[in-house]
Amino acid sequence: MNMKKRFFTAVLVVLCAAEGFTSAKVEQKAAAQAVPAGSLTIYVVRHGQTIFNLMDRVQGISDGILTERGIVGAVNMGKGLRDVPFGAVYSSDLKRAIETARLAMEQNRATKQWSVTEKPELREVSFGIFEGDPNWVMYAAFAKDLGLSIPEDAKSIGAATAPIAQYYGGDMKKFLEGLADFNKKIDTTYKISEDASEVYARLKKGMDAVVAENPDGGNVMLVAHGQSISFLLAAVGVEVSAQLGNSSVTKLVYDYATKTYSIDGPVGDMSYAEAGAKM
Numbered sequence: 001m002n003m004k005k006r007f008f009t010a011v012l013v014v015l016c017a018a019e020g021f022t023s024a025k026v027e028q029k030a031a032a033q034a035v036p037a038g039s040l041t042i043y044v045v046r047h048g049q050t051i052f053n054l055m056d057r058v059q060g061i062s063d064g065i066l067t068e069r070g071i072v073g074a075v076n077m078g079k080g081l082r083d084v085p086f087g088a089v090y091s092s093d094l095k096r097a098i099e100t101a102r103l104a105m106e107q108n109r110a111t112k113q114w115s116v117t118e119k120p121e122l123r124e125v126s127f128g129i130f131e132g133d134p135n136w137v138m139y140a141a142f143a144k145d146l147g148l149s150i151p152e153d154a155k156s157i158g159a160a161t162a163p164i165a166q167y168y169g170g171d172m173k174k175f176l177e178g179l180a181d182f183n184k185k186i187d188t189t190y191k192i193s194e195d196a197s198e199v200y201a202r203l204k205k206g207m208d209a210v211v212a213e214n215p216d217g218g219n220v221m222l223v224a225h226g227q228s229i230s231f232l233l234a235a236v237g238v239e240v241s242a243q244l245g246n247s248s249v250t251k252l253v254y255d256y257a258t259k260t261y262s263i264d265g266p267v268g269d270m271s272y273a274e275a276g277a278k279m
Contacts, residue, residue: 038255038256039253040211040219040220041218041220041252041253042210042222042251042253042254043220043250044250044252045077045222045247045248045250046223046224046226046244046245046246046268047094047096047097047225047246048069048071048099048246049066049246050063050064050065050096051064052064056135057133058127058133058134058138059131060124060126060127061094061124061126061192063095063096065096066096066100073246074099074103075106075276076274076276077276078106079276079277080272080275080276080279081104081107081272081276082107085219086220086221088117088221089115089117089220090116090119090210090221090223091117091119091122091224092118092120092124092223092224092225092228093120093122094123094124097123097224097225098116098118100223100247101116101223104223105221119209121203121205121207121209122222122224124224124225124228125194125228126193127193128183128184128187128190128193129189129193136155136156136157136160139161140154142164142182143160143167145182145185146178148163149163172230173234176196176227180193180196180198181195181196183195199228199231203231203232210222211254215256233267236261238267245270248269248270248273249268249272250263250267250268250269252264
């Protein structure tokens, strides 16, 4: 596997726990529809493909609309989950997440009544001055700040990030944290960026609210974003090596007795969307 492919596989993954959440070492478990007593199963979904995803542009708090492929992916994912009864549906307050949640739940036949609860705490990481730029521009600037040499023709995300991936020795948790801290440091004009500690604190607040609002357990859907989900997984102790695709699903289980999270099944599971596409 070449460096570019390895990076795309690893850039949205997390390797170890971070301070801030009550968490436990994650154990991979067989996927199951049944919800254990005293637990809450959180179906964490990445939004469908957007125009910014298609154009390979930086998309944090800026909001690209869903492409046709993104709409179809969200619908198919919803079909794959149509027999799961959801007690609540959450999304970040960005339109691409709200729309994904709506499209998915419109396919559900096990939930009689639902509405999408928007939580700004679940929104994507803010990339400050790079919002809307080609992705390679942001990563090239980050690499330069680390003292790394970037080829002049590095006009793709793979070429611009390869030296950074090597610099961090494959530890993508440190990569993501470093990128957030870099954006915060240089955003002296607009001051809309977040450092890693701020991202963790924001997500903790959102997840604490989700847990508190569902004391009887059950299932909830939570639609968020590539890097915010990666930070979230890091915070609850998930060690994974899977890419988070658009309309993918990762199941987190919160145990009320132990106040810990575990993961149920694969991270970034595309099987729900794939099953829905066949219906």
